[in-house]
Amino acid sequence: MPILPPSTADYVRFHALHRPSAVALVDCDRQVTYAQFHRDLKRLTRAMRMFGLPAGSSVAVQCEELYLHWLILLACEGLGLVSASFLATEHEVSRALLEHVDLAISEHDVPASWTKARHLLTQAWVDQVLSQDEPSDDAPQGGAIGQDQPQRIRRSSGSTGTQKMMVAHRAGEENALRSFIVHMGFSRETRLLITSYFTVASTYMRATACLRVGATCMFDARLSLAQAIAALKPTHVRLFQYQAAAVLRELPENYQKPDRLTVMLGAGPLSDDLRRQILGRLATDIVYTYNTNETLMIAVIGPDGIATPRPGAEAEVVDEDDKALPPGRSGRIRVKTDSQVDGYLGDPDATADLFRNGWFYTGDAGIAVVPPRLRVLGRVDEVLNLGGLKYLPSQIEDAIIREVRVQDAGVTSIPGERGAEEIGIAVVLNSTTTLPTVADLISKRIVPPGTRLRLISVEALPRTETGKIQRHRLRSLFQQPAPPAIHQV
Numbered sequence: 001m002p003i004l005p006p007s008t009a010d011y012v013r014f015h016a017l018h019r020p021s022a023v024a025l026v027d028c029d030r031q032v033t034y035a036q037f038h039r040d041l042k043r044l045t046r047a048m049r050m051f052g053l054p055a056g057s058s059v060a061v062q063c064e065e066l067y068l069h070w071l072i073l074l075a076c077e078g079l080g081l082v083s084a085s086f087l088a089t090e091h092e093v094s095r096a097l098l099e100h101v102d103l104a105i106s107e108h109d110v111p112a113s114w115t116k117a118r119h120l121l122t123q124a125w126v127d128q129v130l131s132q133d134e135p136s137d138d139a140p141q142g143g144a145i146g147q148d149q150p151q152r153i154r155r156s157s158g159s160t161g162t163q164k165m166m167v168a169h170r171a172g173e174e175n176a177l178r179s180f181i182v183h184m185g186f187s188r189e190t191r192l193l194i195t196s197y198f199t200v201a202s203t204y205m206r207a208t209a210c211l212r213v214g215a216t217c218m219f220d221a222r223l224s225l226a227q228a229i230a231a232l233k234p235t236h237v238r239l240f241q242y243q244a245a246a247v248l249r250e251l252p253e254n255y256q257k258p259d260r261l262t263v264m265l266g267a268g269p270l271s272d273d274l275r276r277q278i279l280g281r282l283a284t285d286i287v288y289t290y291n292t293n294e295t296l297m298i299a300v301i302g303p304d305g306i307a308t309p310r311p312g313a314e315a316e317v318v319d320e321d322d323k324a325l326p327p328g329r330s331g332r333i334r335v336k337t338d339s340q341v342d343g344y345l346g347d348p349d350a351t352a353d354l355f356r357n358g359w360f361y362t363g364d365a366g367i368a369v370v371p372p373r374l375r376v377l378g379r380v381d382e383v384l385n386l387g388g389l390k391y392l393p394s395q396i397e398d399a400i401i402r403e404v405r406v407q408d409a410g411v412t413s414i415p416g417e418r419g420a421e422e423i424g425i426a427v428v429l430n431s432t433t434t435l436p437t438v439a440d441l442i443s444k445r446i447v448p449p450g451t452r453l454r455l456i457s458v459e460a461l462p463r464t465e466t467g468k469i470q471r472h473r474l475r476s477l478f479q480q481p482a483p484p485a486i487h488q489v
Contacts, residue, residue, distance in 0.1 A: 004142025005174055009045075009078045011212040012038050013137065024211060026218040026232065027067045034214070037071075039134050045075040047129040051119070053102060055080030055144055058153065060097055062086050062106035063121055066219045069198055070207070072105060077151065080144030082167070084153035085198045093163050097153070100165060100345050147171040154201045154341065156293050165345040166294060173205075175312055176296045176339035180209040183300060183310060184236060184264060184287055190215035193234035195225060195243070200465045201293050202266075206238060226250035229261075229282075238264040240467025241274060242408055245401065248277050260284055266291050268468060269378060271398040275303065290315075290376050294360050295337040301376070309372050312338040316359075317368040325368045332380055333366040334359040365392075382471060384413055384423060393471075396446060400425070404441045406433060410461045412474045414454065423453040424478045426461060454478060 015022060016038035025032040032040075053059070059081050063069040069085065076083035084101060086094045088108045098104050098115040105119045112118065145151050151170040155163045180186065190210055194217055198204040207217050218232045226247045229237060239247065244263065263283040270288050278286060290299040290307045298315055299307035309315045315335045317325045325331045336359050343351030354361045365377040378392040385391075393411040400409040408428040415422070427438055439455045447453060462473035 004146065006141070007077055007143030007145075008074050008208055008212060009041055009143065010141060011214075012041060012074075015214045019214060022214060023216045025067055025070075026216065026220075027065070028220050028222065030067075032067060037211075040130055041071055041074055041078075042135045042137070043129050043132060044071040045078050046132075046135045048072070048075040048079055048081070051103060053079070053081055056082065056149065057103070058082040058084065058101040058150075059103045059105060060084040060086055060094075060101040060115070060153075062088055062094070062104070062108065064088075064107065066194065066197070068121075068126060073198065073204070074208075077145065078143055080149070082150045082153060084155075084165075085204070087197065087199055090199075093155070096163070097155070097165055100153070145170045147174070152201075152204075153345070154293050155199070156344075164347055164350060166341040166343065167345060168339070168341050172296075172339040172341070175337075176205050177209045177212065179297050179310060179312065179339065180205055181213060183289070183297065184209070185262060185285075186210050186213050186215055186236070188214040190236055191232070191234045192217045193228055193232060193237040194219040195228075195238055196465060201296065202291060203238065205296065206236075206264075210236075224250060230255065233258060235260050236262045236264060240463075241265060241268050241270060242461075242463070242467060244278055244282075245274060246407070248281055249407070251281060255281070257281060258284070262287055264289070269376075269392075269394040269398065270301070271402065273398070273402045292335070292360070292362055294341055294354075294362075295335055296339040298335050298337060299374075299376075305375055306369055306373050307376055309335075315366075315372060315374055317366045317374050322356075324371075327368050327370055330365060330367045330377065332361065333364045333374065333376065334361045336360065379471075382412075384411070393469075396423075396425075399446045400427065400438075400442060403445050404433070404438050406430060406438060408461050410469045410474050412471050414475055414478045423447065423451060424475065425453055425455045426458045426474060426477055427455065428460060429457050 012034060015034040020033060020035035022034050023031050024034045024037045059076050061069055061072050073083045084097055086097050095114050098110060101115060103117045104110050104115045105121055107121045109120055110118060147170050149170055150167045151173050152168045154166050154168050186209055192206060192210045192215060194203060194207055196203045210217050218234060220228055225243055261283045262285045263278055265286060265288045288301045289297050290301055291297050297310060298313050299309045301307045315333060317331045318334055319325055319331050340360060343355050363380055365380045367375040369375060378394050382393050383390050384393060396411045397409045400406060406427045407430050410426045412424050414424040435457050456477060462470040464470055
């Protein structure tokens with residue numbers, strides 16, 4: 001029988017024995033030690049065993065309390081069950097996910113037609129489970145999931161439309177955890193501020209990686225990100241670019257930059273201006289990575305904007321015939337990693353299109369540098385043609401935020417009145433800007449002369465959980481009669 005690597009429960013047990021009073025999680029006003037985490041994990045595992053699910057069965061979990069959600073996911077890992085996470089508000093996404101699982105555990109009841117079996121996660125059930133005597137340590141070393149067996153259902157970000165589901169195997173999850181520990185610089189002294197729910201694959205992986213090294217994770221949904229950074233004093237925080245910009249705006253004038261804070265960034269281009277602001281006012285280090293949910297971490301991007309694939313990952317820029325391009329040439333990016341999935345659940349067409357010969361075709365454009373390094377440009381299908389010149393929406397968005405000083409900006413192509421494409425720009429105004437002023441500055445400073453554009457003001461841009469702008473939803477905003485729009489011909 002092959003020897004399995006230690007499971008997350010094995011690491012929790014080690015820290016509970018070695019450093020029982022060390023804090024594993026700060027969840028709002030509650031501190032959970034590793035000793036308590038270990039005891040509660042054994043209780044939840046015993047309770048989950050009572051459902052009678054055979055190894056290999058799948059369980060989807062919806063629970064707003066992060067600690068309880070985590071315990072259930074780790075209990076699944078210990079019992080050889082495939083786990084997934086969903087939110088109560090994601091009705092369509094939830095339905096698509098639940099069609100693929102054997103049991104849904106949730107705080108809110110889901111329709112019986114959506115899944116094979118349901119368990120309502122009531123406070124009474126939780127209190128009963130966690131108040132019982134501590135079970136003995138009878139879990140097998142290494143857990144119950146083989147390296148080649150399914151462990152987790154991830155999902156795509158949904159930036160281009162419907163989210164896709166995919167099954168990740170244990171070997172890939174183990175490789176990803178090791179990669180996060182190394183490249184994020186996690187250690188026993190780490191204090192990780194968790195900024196999103198476990199429906200985001202990289203959030204769950206980062207938190208679990210910290211748990212394995214004996215670090216402290218922190219989560220408080222009552223606080224804004226700026227408040228949480230100031231109050232909880234993390235050493236590591238994962239921010240999306242638009243979140244980082246919002247944190248910088250919210251920080252008080254007298255805020256003192258901490259002696260140690262690593263800001264982890266990804267999910268889109270990072271402008272030089274935002275990098276300078278983050279390092280100037282907020283962080284002592286930036287770890288900026290290129291990732292997809294299908295592959296998890298691919299590369300680390302330096303201050304020069306060049307991506308270096310991590311060990312265990314490959315990346316190429318290829319032409320339409322899948323031939324690798326020489327340095328300086330732009331094309332499509334394809335990648336392969338040791339944490340990659342094999343395809344999408346229930347979507348053979350998308351699987352055949354994007355997973356070929358061991359490569360995953362990301363849909364991103366890139367420029368080859370000296371192999372294996374490359375420069376990531378953005379989504380191939382989002383390239384805009386302005387006056388015969390090609391632009392990525394992110395280039396215009398960064399320029400608008402930097403030059404016009406709006407809070408946020410989103411750019412997309414929209415059908416024009418005369419059949420030709422126009423540029424749609426949605427902005428989140430600040431208290432000192434007006435829509436006419438913004439329109440004038442954009443037409444004079446940002447876009448080429450003669451560019452046909454339509455500008456609207458919105459309360460917030462439609463974004464995915466991972467911070468990416470949902471271009472299909474952004475386009476739909478311009479089809480609505482409100483809010484008022486300004487046309488520049």
